[in-house]
Amino acid sequence: MSTEPLSRVQQDARPPADTKSRASFFAGLRWYHVALGLGVLVALVFFNSQTDGVFLSQRNLTLLLKQAAILGVVSAGMVVLIVGRQIDLSAGMAVYLVSVVVAQLSVTFGLPLWLAVAAGIAVGLLLGAFQGFMVARFAIPAFVVTLAGSMIFKGVGYTWTNATAIGPVPQELIWFSEGFIPPVASAILIAAVGALAVWSAVRRGVQLRRWEHREYATVRKVAVVVVLAGAGMWLALGYNGMPMAVLIAGITVFGVSLLLSSTRFGRGVYAVGGNPQAAHLAGLKVPRFLLKSFVLMGAIYGIAGVLMTARLGGAAPTAGQLLELDAIAAAVIGGTSFAGGIGRIPGALLGALLLTGIDNVMSLMNVSSFLQMVIKGTILLAAVWFDLMVRNKRKK
Amino acid sequence: MMLHMDDISVEFPGVLAVDRVSLEVKPGEVRSVVGENGAGKSTLMKVLAGVYPHGEYTGVIRLDGQEQRFSGVADAEASGIVMIPQEMNMVDDRSIAENLFLNRVPSKRGLVDEKEMFSLAEQYLAPVGIDVSPTMLVGELGTAQKQMVAIASALSKRVKVLILDEPTATLSGHESELLFEQIARVSSQGIACLYISHRLEEVLRISDTVTVLRDGELVDTEPSSGLSERRIVEMMIGRKMESFFPPREVEIGEPVFSASGVTVPHPMVPELNVVEDVSFSVRRGEILGVFGLVGAGRTELATALVGHAEGGRFDEIRIRDERVTRIEHPGEAFAHGFGYLPEDRKSMAVVPNLDVARSISMSSLARLVRRGLLDRKREYELAEEYQEHFRIKTRDLSQEIINLSGGNQQKVMLARLMALDLDVLILDEPTQGVDVGAKAEIYRILNEAAGQGKAVILISSDLPEVMGMADRVLVMRRGRVTGEFSAAEATSQQILEAATLNAPTEMSQDVD
Ligand SMILES: Nc1ncnc2c1ncn2[C@@H]1O[C@H](COP(=O)(O)OP(=O)(O)OP(=O)(O)O)[C@@H](O)[C@H]1O
Numbered sequence: 001m002s003t004e005p006l007s008r009v010q011q012d013a014r015p016p017a018d019t020k021s022r023a024s025f026f027a028g029l030r031w032y033h034v035a036l037g038l039g040v041l042v043a044l045v046f047f048n049s050q051t052d053g054v055f056l057s058q059r060n061l062t063l064l065l066k067q068a069a070i071l072g073v074v075s076a077g078m079v080v081l082i083v084g085r086q087i088d089l090s091a092g093m094a095v096y097l098v099s100v101v102v103a104q105l106s107v108t109f110g111l112p113l114w115l116a117v118a119a120g121i122a123v124g125l126l127l128g129a130f131q132g133f134m135v136a137r138f139a140i141p142a143f144v145v146t147l148a149g150s151m152i153f154k155g156v157g158y159t160w161t162n163a164t165a166i167g168p169v170p171q172e173l174i175w176f177s178e179g180f181i182p183p184v185a186s187a188i189l190i191a192a193v194g195a196l197a198v199w200s201a202v203r204r205g206v207q208l209r210r211w212e213h214r215e216y217a218t219v220r221k222v223a224v225v226v227v228l229a230g231a232g233m234w235l236a237l238g239y240n241g242m243p244m245a246v247l248i249a250g251i252t253v254f255g256v257s258l259l260l261s262s263t264r265f266g267r268g269v270y271a272v273g274g275n276p277q278a279a280h281l282a283g284l285k286v287p288r289f290l291l292k293s294f295v296l297m298g299a300i301y302g303i304a305g306v307l308m309t310a311r312l313g314g315a316a317p318t319a320g321q322l323l324e325l326d327a328i329a330a331a332v333i334g335g336t337s338f339a340g341g342i343g344r345i346p347g348a349l350l351g352a353l354l355l356t357g358i359d360n361v362m363s364l365m366n367v368s369s370f371l372q373m374v375i376k377g378t379i380l381l382a383a384v385w386f387d388l389m390v391r392n393k394r395k396k
Numbered sequence: 397m398m399l400h401m402d403d404i405s406v407e408f409p410g411v412l413a414v415d416r417v418s419l420e421v422k423p424g425e426v427r428s429v430v431g432e433n434g435a436g437k438s439t440l441m442k443v444l445a446g447v448y449p450h451g452e453y454t455g456v457i458r459l460d461g462q463e464q465r466f467s468g469v470a471d472a473e474a475s476g477i478v479m480i481p482q483e484m485n486m487v488d489d490r491s492i493a494e495n496l497f498l499n500r501v502p503s504k505r506g507l508v509d510e511k512e513m514f515s516l517a518e519q520y521l522a523p524v525g526i527d528v529s530p531t532m533l534v535g536e537l538g539t540a541q542k543q544m545v546a547i548a549s550a551l552s553k554r555v556k557v558l559i560l561d562e563p564t565a566t567l568s569g570h571e572s573e574l575l576f577e578q579i580a581r582v583s584s585q586g587i588a589c590l591y592i593s594h595r596l597e598e599v600l601r602i603s604d605t606v607t608v609l610r611d612g613e614l615v616d617t618e619p620s621s622g623l624s625e626r627r628i629v630e631m632m633i634g635r636k637m638e639s640f641f642p643p644r645e646v647e648i649g650e651p652v653f654s655a656s657g658v659t660v661p662h663p664m665v666p667e668l669n670v671v672e673d674v675s676f677s678v679r680r681g682e683i684l685g686v687f688g689l690v691g692a693g694r695t696e697l698a699t700a701l702v703g704h705a706e707g708g709r710f711d712e713i714r715i716r717d718e719r720v721t722r723i724e725h726p727g728e729a730f731a732h733g734f735g736y737l738p739e740d741r742k743s744m745a746v747v748p749n750l751d752v753a754r755s756i757s758m759s760s761l762a763r764l765v766r767r768g769l770l771d772r773k774r775e776y777e778l779a780e781e782y783q784e785h786f787r788i789k790t791r792d793l794s795q796e797i798i799n800l801s802g803g804n805q806q807k808v809m810l811a812r813l814m815a816l817d818l819d820v821l822i823l824d825e826p827t828q829g830v831d832v833g834a835k836a837e838i839y840r841i842l843n844e845a846a847g848q849g850k851a852v853i854l855i856s857s858d859l860p861e862v863m864g865m866a867d868r869v870l871v872m873r874r875g876r877v878t879g880e881f882s883a884a885e886a887t888s889q890q891i892l893e894a895a896t897l898n899a900p901t902e903m904s905q906d907v908d
C-alpha cells in the first residue's frame with residue numbers, strides 16, 4: 001500500500017493541458033465575440049442602407065473621426081483616473097474654461113496665437129494640478145473635488161465672458177482642428193505608422209515568446225494593425241486626407257496609452273487602483289500617483305480645450321457640456337471598471353467611436369437628439385451588462 | 397447523512413486543477429484534506445460549496461444518495477454545506493450580528509428587527525465561546541474571533557457539512573486549540589467537517605481520516621491513526637523529505653539593524669499602547685524570531701518600523717551606520733535597506749489584477765526602466781529567476797496572481813520583497829498557508845539570505861518554526877518584550893510561558 005502513491009511521483013509535473021487551445025489563430029474566441037462582431041457588422045450595413053450609403057462613405061467616416069477626436073482624448077484621461085479609483089466630473093467644464101482662456105487672450109486681448117495656446121494649456125495643467133492636490137493632499141474624494149471643480153470652472157468662464165461666445169479666433173488656430181493633411185501625405189504617414197506598429201508588435205512577440213507563448217496574439221495584433229491602417233489609407237485617399245484634429249488626438253492618446261502601459265507611473269496607477277493599501281506597503285507613494293494622474297488629466301484639458309476652440313472657432317458657452325459623462329461612458333463601455341485596477345485605453349477609444357457613431361448615424365437618420373440620449377443610455381447599460389457577464393464567465 | 401463526491405474534475409484555462417477525485421465522508425467525521433500548494437484542495441472544496449456551480453465541473457456530488465447540482469453558494473448552504481473560505485469575507489464596518497446573518501437579517505415589517513437580531517446573535521455566539529457583544533464591529537475583532545463568528549454563522553444555517561479552508565494559518569497555538577474544541581463539538585453533533593491545513597501535526601491530532609491530493613489527483617485516503625507526519629509528507633510530495641529545517645552554518649556578524657523606543661498607540665482606546673517602548677537589534681547573518689500570541693503587538697511593532705502603523709513612533713533606528721529618526725512610508729524603509737512583508741496577504745499585499753511577473757516586480761520597477769519605459773523582457777527575467785528559485789506554481793508568468801493557489805501567492809509576495817535585495821527583512825508570518833515542501837524552501841531561502849550577511853526578523857506564531865529557524869527569540873506579550881532567548885538553549889515551555897503568563901513586570905526581568 002505504501003508504494004502505490006509513491007510510484008506516481010515519477011511522472012512528476014504534467015505538461016500544460018492547454019496546448020490545444022493556444023494553437024490556433026482563433027484561440028480564446030468565444031461565441032460572444034463572434035456574436036458581437038456579427039452584430040456590429042449587421043448594424044453597420046443596416047445603418048448604411050438606411051442612410052442611402054452616406055454613413056459608410058469616406059467623407060462621413062472622416063468627419064466622424066474628426067468629431068470623435070476630443071471625446072477620444074478626454075476618454076483616455078478618464079481611463080487613467082478610473083483605473084486609479086478616481087473620477088473626473090469637471091472635464092467638460094475644464095475644457096470649456098481652457099477654451100475661454102484661449103479665445104479671450106487671442107481675440108479680446110489680441111495676444112499672439114502661440115502665447116494664447118500656451119496659456120490655455122498651462123491653465124489646463126493648473127486646473128488638473130489643483131484638483132489633484134485637493135485629492136492627494138487632503139484626501140477629499142475625487143467625486144466631490146471635481147464636482148465642485150465643474151461648478152467653479154463653469155462659473156469662472158461664464159463670469160469672464162458673460163456667458164457669451166467669444167470669437168472668431170485666427171484662421172491658423174482653426175486649422176489645427178479643421179485642417180487636413182493632404183491625402184497622399186496622410187496615406188504615407190498612416191502606412192509608416194502602421195509599419196512601425198507591426199514591427200514593434202513582432203519584435204515584442206519574439207522577445208517575449210518564451211514567457212507569453214502567444215504567437216497567435218502577435219499575429220492577431222498584426223492583423224488588426226493592417227486592417228486599421230488599410231482602412232485609414234482608404235479614408236485618407238477617398239476624401240480630403242487626415243483631419244488635423246485626428247492627428248493631434250492620435251498623438252495625445254498614443255502618449256497617454258504609452259504612459260499607462262509601459263512606465264512606472266502607469267504600473268503605479270494600476271496598483272494603486274487595484275489595492276491602494278497593498279500598493280502603499282509595496283513602497284508606492286499613493287498620493288503622488290493620484291496627483292500625477294490629475295496633472296496628466298490637466299494636460300488633456302489643455303489639448304482638448306485648444307482643439308475645442310479651434311473646432312468651434314472660439315469659446316462657446318455650451319462647449320464641453322456633458323463631455324465628462326460621455327468620456328466616462330466611453331471608458332466604461334471600453335471595459336474600464338469602477339472597482340479600480342482594470343481598464344485599457346484602446347477599449348475607451350472604441351467606446352468613444354461608438355458613442356460618436358451613434359450621434360452621427362442618428363443625425364443622418366433625423367432621429368431627434370432627445371431620442372439619441374435614450375439610445376446612448378441604453379447602449380451604456382447593455383455594454384456594462386455584457387462586460388460583467390463575460391468577465392464573470394472568464395473568472396470561473 | 398453521507399457525502400459522496402464521485403470523479404470530480406475542474407479545469408481552468410491551462411490547468412487541470414482537480415483531476416477525477418472521489419471522496420466519501422460520513423456524518424460526524426473529521427476529514428482533513430492535505431496536499432502541496434496548488435494541489436487542488438481549495439478548488440475541490442469550492443465545488444462542494446457551490447462556488448463553482450454545476451456545469452463548471454464534471455462528476456457527481458451526492459448527499460444521502462441524492463444527487464446535488466448546486467447553482468451557487470446559497471444553494472449549497474440551503475442543502476447544509478457551508479464553507480469558511482481561505483480568505484474570509486466579512487464586512488469590517490458592520491456589526492458582528494449583521495455579519496452573522498448577512499442577507500438573512502431578521503426583520504419586522506421590512507425593517508431590521510435589531511432586538512431580535514442581537515438576541516439571536518448572542519444565542520449563536522455563546523456556544524463558540526466568544527465573549528463579545530454582537531453589536532461590536534467585526535473590524536475590531538482579531539482573526540481568531542472572526543473565525544469563530546464565521547463558525548457561528550455556519551451553525552446558524554443548519555449545517556451538515558462544514559468546510560474549513562486553512563483556518564489556522566493565521567492563528568496562534570492557543571487560538572487554534574479553541575478552534576479544535578469547536579470542531580470536536582460540531583462533529584459530535586453529527587456534522588461532518590472537511591478541514592484543510594498545512595500543519596500536519598494538527599491534521600493528525602484532530603482528524604479521523606486524511607485525504608491526500610497531489611497535482612489535482614487523489615493520492616489516497618487513510619485513517620489518521622495509521623499515519624505519521626513523515627508519511628503524509630511523502631504522500632504529498634511523492635518522495636521522502638530529508639530535513640525540514642535545513643542546517644545553518646552562518647557566521648553572525650556585527651549588528652546591522654537596531655530599533656529603540658518603538659511605541660504604537662491603540663487605534664481605538666486612548667492611552668493604551670499596543671506596542672510599548674520596545675527595543676531590539678539584529679546582527680548580520682542572524683535570524684531573529686519574534687514569537688507571541690496573535691494580538692501581542694508583533695505586527696504593529698513591524699509596521700511602526702516601516703511607517704505604516706497609525707500613530708506609531710520610535711526613538712531611532714540604526715541601519716548599518718545610518719541613523720534614522722523618522723520613516724513615513726514603507727518605500728523610505730526600502731531606500732534605507734529594510735523592508736516588511738505584510739501578514740494579511742489579501743488586503744495588504746496582493747493586487748488582484750496584476751499578473752505574476754508584475755506582482756513580483758512591483759517594488760523594484762526602478763531597475764527595469766530603460767529610457768523611461770519598462771523593459772518587459774527584463775521584468776520576465778527577474779520574475780522567472782524568482783519563480784524558479786521559489787518554485788512558484790503557475791501556468792505562466794502572465795497568469796493573474798488571483799488565480800494562483802494561496803501558498804503560491806504567498807511565495808510571490810516574498811519574491812517581491814526579496815527582489816529588492818535589502819539588508820534587513822522583516823517577515824510577518826512568511827510561511828502562512830505554505831505547504832511543507834515550500835516551507836522548507838522558504839527556510840532555505842531565509843538561510844541563504846542570512847548567509848549573504850542579511851538579517852532576518854521572523855515574526856511567527858508557529859513555535860516549531862521559530863525554534864527551528866531562529867538564532868535568537870524575542871517573545872512579546874501585550875505590546876512588550878517579555879523574554880529573550882537563545883534558540884539553542886531555550887525550551888518551548890519557557891517561550892510559551894513568556895508569551896502567555898500574566899505578570900508582565902517579573903517576566904520582563906528574566907531576559908536572556
Ligand atoms: N480561477 C482560477 N483560474 C485559473 N487557475 C486557477 C484558478 N483557481 C485555481 N487555479 C489553479 O488551480 C490549481 C489548484 O489551486 P487550489 O487553490 O485549489 O490549490 P490549493 O490546494 O488550495 O493550494 P494552497 O494550499 O496553496 O491553498 C492551482 O494550480 C491554481 O493555480
Ligand SMILES: [Mg+2]
Binds near residue numbers: 437438561802
Ligand atoms: Mg487553498
